[in-house]
Amino acid sequence: MKLHELRDNPGATSKKKRVARGPGSGKGKTAGRGIKGQKSRSGVAINGYEGGQMPLYQRLPKRGFNKPNQKKFAVINLGIIQKFVEAGKLDAGSAITEDALVASGAVRRKLDGIRVLAKGDITAKISLEVTGASKSAVEAVEKAGGQVTITAAAAAE
Numbered sequence: 001m002k003l004h005e006l007r008d009n010p011g012a013t014s015k016k017k018r019v020a021r022g023p024g025s026g027k028g029k030t031a032g033r034g035i036k037g038q039k040s041r042s043g044v045a046i047n048g049y050e051g052g053q054m055p056l057y058q059r060l061p062k063r064g065f066n067k068p069n070q071k072k073f074a075v076i077n078l079g080i081i082q083k084f085v086e087a088g089k090l091d092a093g094s095a096i097t098e099d100a101l102v103a104s105g106a107v108r109r110k111l112d113g114i115r116v117l118a119k120g121d122i123t124a125k126i127s128l129e130v131t132g133a134s135k136s137a138v139e140a141v142e143k144a145g146g147q148v149t150i151t152a153a154a155a156a157e
Helices: 078-086 098-104 135-143
Strands: 074-077 095-097 114-117 127-130 147-150
Touching: 074 078, 078 114, 078 135, 095 098, 098 127, 114 127, 114 135, 135 147
Parallel strands: 074 114, 095 127, 127 147
Antiparallel strands: none
């Protein structure tokens, strides 16, 4: 087989239908759109329209509420903190603040504060200063001989 003998399988490709190119094309005049009406015109967008029947998205009840001023916390797990301490990116000897967590790359950005969760194990004796922490995270840090200080920003909530 040579390059000039390469071909698609029969029926693999079909020519593009050229609409509105005269009666001989089979799709002349109205170009397969029927006669009159909104859908025969260009620029039609009727998604979700059900012919005047109440659309599904309006028939279903509304649920829930999004608080406009809710706080969004950056989340970090104890296992990650332990990994960063072992790698030497965080200093377990001094207090680990939110700024230190951001600077080390453990957390991307502070948002409204950093909240510590208890996933993973912590063995290093650390002193954490964060906006929030779960009860189990606080227990785990204290069990390892460290302490968690929750800053005043969260207490004002």
